Amino acid sequence: MSAIIIDGKATAKAIRHALKAEIAELGLTPGLTTVLVGDDPASEVYVRSKGKIAKRLGFKSESIRLPAKTSQPELVEYIQRLNADKTVHGILVQLPLPAHIDEQVIIETIDPQKDVDGFHPYNVGRLSIGVPTFIPCTPLGVQKLLEAYNLDPFGKHVVIVGRSNIVGKPQALIFVQKAAWANATVTICHSRTQNIAEITRQADILVAAIGQANFITADMVKEGVIAIDVGVNRWEDGTLCGDIDFKGVAEKAYAITPVPGGVGPMTIAMLMYNTVQAAKLYR
Ligand SMILES: NC(=O)c1ccc[n+]([C@@H]2O[C@H](COP(=O)([O-])OP(=O)(O)OC[C@H]3O[C@@H](n4cnc5c(N)ncnc54)[C@H](OP(=O)(O)O)[C@@H]3O)[C@@H](O)[C@H]2O)c1
Incomplete structure (x- = not known):
């Protein structure tokens, strides 16, 4: 069988194109401010590419870099200032934060x-x-990818490996809804799941969000x-790979x-989408 290769780059480009018209x-x-505390190289890359795309879409885009020693009260105060700034519609604090800062307090x-x-x-x-809300960007992006390829999760068994608050759990919440591009039967697996392969083999749609190279064979x-x-x-x-052994699974x-x-x-692309939705709240 020759698998359809789902092209996220092209789909994201089409979404950005539609967003331009909406803007x-x-x-x-739309104003998007990203806050980066410390100098984690991976976070630097993410923040840079987010800023670049925001600018390309014509956003007022600002990246704030704070030193790793920034205290929690200082960061809280910074965010409160951004909350009060009417030109800032979206605030993104890049995670992870330095260990002395409680991420939940900041969120x-x-x-x-x-x-x-x-x-x-x-x-x-x-x-x-x-109900309508801001949905975490990665799992929302997964839903939009399925939609773009007309792969409806309706009635399907979706197995998600990973239960983080940023990917696995919201992904499950998205697909379990009684809504369009959802209505799936959802199973979540994690590091304590027994006989994981028996469960993943039941998946009509498998979402891997684990952080281990080629885990799914x-x-x-x-x-x-x-x-x-x-x-x-x-x-x-230095080359990138996912959690799924692409060659074998394809x-x-x-x-x-x-x-x-x-x-x-x-x-x-979903971050840009959410920022445009946030800007609409201020019209
Ligand atoms: N493409 C993107 O835009 C994007 C965005 C976000 C994240 N990511 C990537 O997605 C991956 C997951 O990110 P995350 O933030 O969700 O990671 P995370 O917070 O570390 O969560 C990883 C999840 O995988 C589970 N897991 C780890 N080892 C496992 C094993 N051997 N068997 C079964 N489950 C296992 C963990 O289970 P426990 O809960 O039991 O520990 C946890 O629930 C990472 O590679 C990250 O870089 C990509």
């Missing part, structure tokens, strides 16, 4: 109406009950699976996302 109608400039300091990452408990609660999936790889891992030579899959070029570009 033109908006009558105001809960962001005004829920500017929480374009969708991590604030207010927005997580709204997602869980299925061909023997762990069934023929015709739709395989979505959220993982981003780096080999020693032999059995109906459709599969590559790494890079699958879910990653969608995450950034």
Whole structure:
């Protein structure tokens, strides 16, 4: 079988194109501010690419870099200032934060109406009950990818490996909703799951968000699976790979996302989408 390769780059480009038209109608400039504390190289890369795309879309985009020694009260105060700034519609604090800062305190300091990452408990609660809200960018991007390829999760068994608050759990909440591009039967697996391969082999749609290179091998999936790889891992030579053994699984899959070029570009596109929705709240 030759699998459909789900092209996240092209899908993200089409979404950005549609957003440009939406922004033109908006009558105001969406403002996105990213806050990076410390100098984690991976975070630097993420923040830079988010800023670049925001600028390309015509956003007022600002990246604030604070030293690693910034105290929690200082960061809280900074965010409160951004909450009060009417030109800032979306605030993104790049995670992880230095160990001396409590991430949850910071997430809960962001005004829920500017929480374009969708991590604030207010927005997580709204997602869980299925009312409009800011949805975390990566799992939202996964749903939009399926939609772009007309791969409807309706009635399908979606197995998600990973239960983080930023990917696995919100992904499950998205697909379990009684809503379009959802209505799935959802199973979540994690590091304490017994006989994981027995469960992943039942997946019609498998979402891997683990953080371990090539964890999902061909023997762990069934023929015709739709395989979505959220993982981003780096080999020693610097090349990227996902959590799914692409070569092996593609032999059995109906459709599969590559790494890079699958879910990653969608995450950034969804951040831009959420920021435009946040700006609309200020019209
Ligand atoms: N493409 C993107 O835009 C994007 C965005 C976000 C994240 N990512 C990538 O996605 C991956 C996951 O990110 P995350 O933030 O969700 O990671 P995380 O917070 O470290 O969560 C990883 C999850 O995988 C589970 N897990 C770890 N080892 C396992 C094993 N051997 N068997 C079964 N489950 C296992 C963990 O289980 P426990 O809960 O039991 O520990 C946890 O729930 C990473 O590679 C990250 O870089 C990509």
